[in-house]
Amino acid sequence: MEAADRALLSSTVDAAVANAAAPGAAPVSVDDALDDLGWREMLAAEPRDAIEIVFRALGAHNATATALDDVLASTLGHEPGPDVAVVLPPFGSSAPPGHIDGDRMHAAGLATRRASTADRLLVVSADGSSLQIASVVASNAAISDVAVSTIGGIDPAGQWCSVRVDASTDIPALATSPLDGATWESAIAAGRRALAHQTVGAARGMLDLARAHAIDRVQFGRPVAGFQAVRHRLADALVAIEALEACLDAAWDEMGSETAALAKAVAGKTGGTVATHCQQVLAGVGFTTDHPFHRFLKRTMMLDGLLGSADEIVLQLGRALLADRTVPTLLEL
Amino acid sequence: MTTGFVPPSNRGLEGGDPPDIAEFRAALRAWLDAHHDELAPTYAAPGTLDEHVAQMQRVKSLLFDAGWMRYGWPERVGGLGGSPMLRTELGATMAGRDLIDPGMYSLVEVLAPTLIDFASPELAADVVPRLLSGAEMWCQGFSEPGSGSDLASLACRATPDGAPATAASWIINGQKVWTSLAQYSERCVLLTRTGTPESRHRGITTFFVDMDTPGISVVPLEMINGVREFAEVFFDDVEVPAERMLGELHGGWGVAMSILPYERSSCFWQRIAYLYQRLQRLVEVVPEDDRTAEVVGNAYLQLHALRARSRATQHRLADGATLGAETSIDKVLVASAEHATYDAARRLLPGVVATDDGIVGEIWRAEYLYSRAATIYGGTAEVQRNIIARRLLDLGEEG
Numbered sequence: 001m002e003a004a005d006r007a008l009l010s011s012t013v014d015a016a017v018a019n020a021a022a023p024g025a026a027p028v029s030v031d032d033a034l035d036d037l038g039w040r041e042m043l044a045a046e047p048r049d050a051i052e053i054v055f056r057a058l059g060a061h062n063a064t065a066t067a068l069d070d071v072l073a074s075t076l077g078h079e080p081g082p083d084v085a086v087v088l089p090p091f092g093s094s095a096p097p098g099h100i101d102g103d104r105m106h107a108a109g110l111a112t113r114r115a116s117t118a119d120r121l122l123v124v125s126a127d128g129s130s131l132q133i134a135s136v137v138a139s140n141a142a143i144s145d146v147a148v149s150t151i152g153g154i155d156p157a158g159q160w161c162s163v164r165v166d167a168s169t170d171i172p173a174l175a176t177s178p179l180d181g182a183t184w185e186s187a188i189a190a191g192r193r194a195l196a197h198q199t200v201g202a203a204r205g206m207l208d209l210a211r212a213h214a215i216d217r218v219q220f221g222r223p224v225a226g227f228q229a230v231r232h233r234l235a236d237a238l239v240a241i242e243a244l245e246a247c248l249d250a251a252w253d254e255m256g257s258e259t260a261a262l263a264k265a266v267a268g269k270t271g272g273t274v275a276t277h278c279q280q281v282l283a284g285v286g287f288t289t290d291h292p293f294h295r296f297l298k299r300t301m302m303l304d305g306l307l308g309s310a311d312e313i314v315l316q317l318g319r320a321l322l323a324d325r326t327v328p329t330l331l332e333l
Numbered sequence: 334m335t336t337g338f339v340p341p342s343n344r345g346l347e348g349g350d351p352p353d354i355a356e357f358r359a360a361l362r363a364w365l366d367a368h369h370d371e372l373a374p375t376y377a378a379p380g381t382l383d384e385h386v387a388q389m390q391r392v393k394s395l396l397f398d399a400g401w402m403r404y405g406w407p408e409r410v411g412g413l414g415g416s417p418m419l420r421t422e423l424g425a426t427m428a429g430r431d432l433i434d435p436g437m438y439s440l441v442e443v444l445a446p447t448l449i450d451f452a453s454p455e456l457a458a459d460v461v462p463r464l465l466s467g468a469e470m471w472c473q474g475f476s477e478p479g480s481g482s483d484l485a486s487l488a489c490r491a492t493p494d495g496a497p498a499t500a501a502s503w504i505i506n507g508q509k510v511w512t513s514l515a516q517y518s519e520r521c522v523l524l525t526r527t528g529t530p531e532s533r534h535r536g537i538t539t540f541f542v543d544m545d546t547p548g549i550s551v552v553p554l555e556m557i558n559g560v561r562e563f564a565e566v567f568f569d570d571v572e573v574p575a576e577r578m579l580g581e582l583h584g585g586w587g588v589a590m591s592i593l594p595y596e597r598s599s600c601f602w603q604r605i606a607y608l609y610q611r612l613q614r615l616v617e618v619v620p621e622d623d624r625t626a627e628v629v630g631n632a633y634l635q636l637h638a639l640r641a642r643s644r645a646t647q648h649r650l651a652d653g654a655t656l657g658a659e660t661s662i663d664k665v666l667v668a669s670a671e672h673a674t675y676d677a678a679r680r681l682l683p684g685v686v687a688t689d690d691g692i693v694g695e696i697w698r699a700e701y702l703y704s705r706a707a708t709i710y711g712g713t714a715e716v717q718r719n720i721i722a723r724r725l726l727d728l729g730e731e732g
Contacts, residue, residue: 211726211728214728215728215729222732223729225728225729226728226729226730226731226732227731228715228719228731231718231719231722231723231726231728231731232715232718232719232722234722234726234728235665235717235718235719235721235722235725235726236665236718238662238721238725238726239662239665239666239721242642242659242662243638243639243641243642243662243666244638246638246641246642246644246645247637247638247641249641249645250640250641250644262634262637262638265634266634266637266638269634313630314627314630314631314634315623315626315627315630316630317626317630317633317634318623318625318626318627318628318629318630318631318633319621319623319626319630321616321626321629321630321633322616322619322621322625322626322629323621325616325617326613326616327609327612327613327616327633329429329606329609329640330637330640331637331640331641331644332355332358333354333358333418333421333422333602333644333647333648
């Protein structure tokens with residue numbers, strides 16, 4: 001996409017998401033706004049620009065949306081649509097949410113709010129050393145044990161869901177088929193890039209709030225932005241955000257599960273670093289629900305846990321480095 | 334390989350277009366593999382500073398003769414042209430193979446461009462090839478006892494022998510400090526005060542000084558790791574010809590600042606390659622358990638984020654961007670990642686760093702201690718954050 005087209009699209013998406021996510025708007029309106037913008041067509045035609053622009057806007061405005069389902073479904077080889085939801089791994093994990101045990105499939109994981117209304121749930125399960133994907137028709141009476149419940153947790157505004165499936169693999173309504181391990185890896189990678197972009201948006205949102213507060217807030221007769229201790233916290237927040245942006249550019253330029261995992265891990269750490277510094281600078285006002293900061297804090301805590309937390313990715317990464325006894329340099333000039 | 338790039342030693346030095354970076358990288362790696370034995374250090378590890386300096390100059394000489402050291406430099410100073418990223422790649426590849434120390438090598442990356450941009454064409458053509466080929470070592474006379482973070486307060490005085498515009502020579506008096514490798518250097522790029530003491534950055538002039546000029550004395554300082562890499566340099570009525578002025582009279586601040594884009598791009602890329610190599614060395618010897626995995630994984634994550642950021646900076650520079658305050662972000666990241674790498678080593682090899690008097694302990698201990706300078710040299714971590722706050726976050730003045 002040309003830079004000018006991209007900038008126009010970015011401002012259009014940002015304005016639409018901001019408008020739909022504004023307090024008082026109907027809870028479905030962000031998804032509707034994305035539908036109106038042709039989000040799924042953009043995703044198919046220009047995935048990098050579409051994901052970067054849309055997810056950054058979702059993060060910047062704390063929007064509750066289900067676009068992650070479209071990213072994952074399309075990478076898993078299914079036609080994305082408003083009635084197709086994907087069951088995510090449990091909080092913190094990136095392992096397939098389900099496993100096949102004889103002729104039974106058990107799955108437990110998270111999902112966006114789309115799972116509560118979708119016709120079909122895509123469930124990836126480990127079957128020994130291979131993978132199966134089931135397209136579960138949620139309303140089918142033959143599957144009695146599909147439980148989708150909205151969770152409150154740290155981020156109730158996100159309307160995240162918990163999903164449990166316990167079903168016989170024999171029934172046609174489950175429509176199970178083998179899934180290539182590489183396809184699952186690609187889906188996780190695509191989802192991680194999207195979530196990392198969402199974290200960039202949220203982190204910049206927090207920094208904007210803290211910066212504005214530091215300039216406005218007067219103590220000891222001067223704006224607190226004049227104090228070096230405050231300035232250095234905000235500087236460290238910006239350093240973390242810029243490093244994350246660079247990791248994301250690298251994750252698109254050198255697409256693969258490694259660069260996506262690293263971007264997601266950096267996103268998790270950046271979300272935490274930026275939230276800590278900005279909360280301290282916002283001080284008392286950032287500790288209230290009158291101020292929007294708390295929504296960013298809670299959302300970034302949730303985002304870190306989706307498709308592998310920073311802690312989990314770092315541990316897996318470290319294990320791989322020790323197993324291979326090799327430190328790869330993934331990026332070249 | 335579509336343009337048929339052939340390693341320069343095999344084709345003569347004058348023909349052919351400069352290679353693109355992928356061709357260059359592949360051909361360079363093959364050449365370095367083939368010449369491994371010639372290039373490898375001839376001393377037993379860890380080696381002395383004398384041996385490290387001799388190694389770097391020997392490697393530069395071999396690479397210059399084979400042509401590699403000439404890519405990315407303009408033809409008017411003995412280069413073979415091509416993107417400056419070629420020389421960035423060369424330095425990083427050598428640092429990643431432990432053939433040179435990136436800190437010492439950085440003097441080439443920052444001082445050759447200074448001469449190319451600010452010296453007379455004749456002077457640049459005469460001296461730059463000597464630096465590139467390892468025939469000479471140069472040092473950088475910037476910091477003073479009273480001027481560290483506040484470089485614009487420097488006081489080392491240059492006085493014209495006659496009227497400033499027509500003086501045939503200048504007389505320099507004063508002191509520099511933290512001057513790396515001064516005792517090995519044939520030349521010094523020196524910042525002097527030519528305006529009033531209060532003129533700050535408006536009254537500084539740069540000179541290119543021969544270190545064997547009468548009146549210069551060098552007193553090496555022992556660093557925290559026992560190495561005498563940097564020095565105090567004293568100037569006592571040192572006479573420098575006027576044609577050795579780099580840039581304009583009172584234009585020295587611009588000369589000093591022109592170094593920043595190189596220091597923050599190619600030099601960082603080379604240090605990053607070195608840090609990856611150190612983490613590689615660490616993962617080869619540490620136990621395989623989850624505590625270790627977490628420490629190693631976190632260090633790798635920091636290196637990757639730094640490398641991603643630095644890669645973007647190299648591309649911006651190559652695309653013609655003017656690098657500025659945003660490179661303070663690169664500087665914060667490189668310092669943090671260097672600390673993280675050696676903190677990992679210290680945590681995972683505690684007895685080695687603290688009590689091992691063998692070669693392995695000596696190397697890790699010296700490097701660990703040296704790594705603590707990462708948040709101090711080249712602009713402290715605090716100065717970088719001040720710049721980020723003022724220039725990138727637009728937080729207004731302090732206080």
